[in-house]
Amino acid sequence: KVKDLSSKYKNIRRTRPDGNCFFRAFSYAYLEHLLTDKNEYDKFCEIAKNSKEILIALGFPQFTVEDFY
Known part of the structure; x- marks a missing residue:
């Protein structure tokens, strides 16, 4: 199984x-x-770039959205 995966993928990222x-x-x-x-x-x-305005228009509180900007 590892050989098969290594032929398809270069890297692995653990989550x-x-x-x-x-x-x-x-x-x-x-x-x-x-x-x-x-x-x-x-x-x-x-x-x-436009996501802040979109989220506010959808009703998310502005102070909450601004945490990500």
Whole structure:
């Protein structure tokens, strides 16, 4: 099984088994993908720039959202 995995993947990243491991692993994989795809990177940056206003418009308290900016 290890040989099969090593033929498909270069690295392994361990995550905490805290119930959020899928989301953490997905996020790392997506961010690593952004390093190789300029168009996707540009789209991600545009969404990130506008996310504060979007979250506030959806009803999140401004003081809570500002913790991330």
